[in-house]
Amino acid sequence: MHHPLPPAPGVGYKPQHYADIMADPGAVGWLEIHAENYMGDGGRPIAQLRHLAERFPISVHGVGLSIGGEGRLDPDHLARLKHLCDWLNPASFSEHLAWSTHDGAFLNDLLPLPYTAETVARVADHIDELQEMLGRQMLLENPSSYLAFTESTMTETEFLAEVVRRTGCGLLLDVNNVFVSATNLRLDARQYIADFPMDAVGELHLGGHDEDEDDHGAPLLIDSHGRAVADPVWALLDDVLARRGPAPLLIEWDTDVPDWSVLAAEATRAENALSRAAERAAA
Structure with missing residues (x-):
C-alpha cells in the first residue's frame, strides 16, 4: 500500500507539463490525475503515468x-476504475458528490443534490459499493x-458528516x-468551514473561478478551474488550515492551462500557506 499523500502542494497533472515536471520534480509533492483520462x-x-508514479x-x-445519481453505478465504469487503481495503486482516490447521468444520457456539468435522508441513503449505498469494489x-x-x-432537510455539512458516519x-x-x-x-463561507467535519478531510483543493452575474445583476461565480486562485479563497484556506492543520493541497487548473x-x-x-499553518500548529 502506498503511503498517503504528503501534507504538501500537488497539481492537477497535464501532459503538456510532463517534461517540466520531470526536470523540476521538487516543485510539487504529488500529482492528481482525472481517472477518466486513464481508463x-x-x-x-x-x-x-507509469513514469510519474515512480517519482x-x-x-x-x-x-x-x-455517485449521487438515482440509478445503480455503471458496472463498466466501475470495472475500468478498479483496473486503473489496481495497477497504479494511487495514494488517494476521490469522487464528486454530484450526479452527471440521467436516463442514460451523460451530462457534462455535475448537478447538485437535495440534502435529504433519501439522498444520504442513496449516496451511502453507492460509496459502500465503490469502496468494496476498489x-x-x-x-x-x-x-x-x-x-x-x-x-433539503439538512445543511451540506450535516449531509457530508452523515455520509462519512x-x-x-x-x-x-x-x-x-x-x-x-x-x-x-448567500451563505457565510467561514461558518461553513466551522461546521465542516474536518476530522474526515484527507485532501484539499484550490482552483480558480469566473465571475458572472445572475439575471438580477447579483454576483454569480462559476467553478471553472481556468485561472489563478482568487485572494478571498486563499484567505479562506488559511481558516481551513487553522482548523485542519497542514494537509495535501491541490492546485486545479483544467481549462486555459498556463x-x-x-x-x-x-x-x-500553497507551500507558503502550509508552512504558516505548520508554524502556527507548533507555536
Missing part, C-alpha cells in the same frame, strides 16, 4: 461515476452550487467550491 488501454498517457505519489480524482477508502468532494433545493469514507474539501457556493447561495511556471508559482503560494 483506456495503453498508449503514451499510460506510459507517462510522485498519485491521487486519482473521478468525475464520471455519478478495496480502498474514497474521499468525497463537496460540490460548487448554483442553487439550493427547497426540499455511514460509510467510513473521507472527505475532499474544495475551498474554492465553498467560496463559490457561499457567494451564490505554462508550468505559472502553475509552479501557485504551488509555491
Whole structure:
C-alpha cells in the first residue's frame, strides 16, 4: 500500500507539463490525475503515468461515476476504475458528490443534490459499493452550487458528516467550491468551514473561478478551474488550515492551462500557506 499523500502542494497533472515536471520534480509533492483520462488501454498517457508514479505519489480524482445519481453505478465504469487503481495503486482516490447521468444520457456539468435522508441513503449505498469494489477508502468532494433545493432537510455539512458516519469514507474539501457556493447561495463561507467535519478531510483543493452575474445583476461565480486562485479563497484556506492543520493541497487548473511556471508559482503560494499553518500548529 502506498503511503498517503504528503501534507504538501500537488497539481492537477497535464501532459503538456510532463517534461517540466520531470526536470523540476521538487516543485510539487504529488500529482492528481482525472481517472477518466486513464481508463483506456495503453498508449503514451499510460506510459507517462507509469513514469510519474515512480517519482510522485498519485491521487486519482473521478468525475464520471455519478455517485449521487438515482440509478445503480455503471458496472463498466466501475470495472475500468478498479483496473486503473489496481495497477497504479494511487495514494488517494476521490469522487464528486454530484450526479452527471440521467436516463442514460451523460451530462457534462455535475448537478447538485437535495440534502435529504433519501439522498444520504442513496449516496451511502453507492460509496459502500465503490469502496468494496476498489478495496480502498474514497474521499468525497463537496460540490460548487448554483442553487439550493427547497426540499433539503439538512445543511451540506450535516449531509457530508452523515455520509462519512455511514460509510467510513473521507472527505475532499474544495475551498474554492465553498467560496463559490457561499457567494451564490448567500451563505457565510467561514461558518461553513466551522461546521465542516474536518476530522474526515484527507485532501484539499484550490482552483480558480469566473465571475458572472445572475439575471438580477447579483454576483454569480462559476467553478471553472481556468485561472489563478482568487485572494478571498486563499484567505479562506488559511481558516481551513487553522482548523485542519497542514494537509495535501491541490492546485486545479483544467481549462486555459498556463505554462508550468505559472502553475509552479501557485504551488509555491500553497507551500507558503502550509508552512504558516505548520508554524502556527507548533507555536
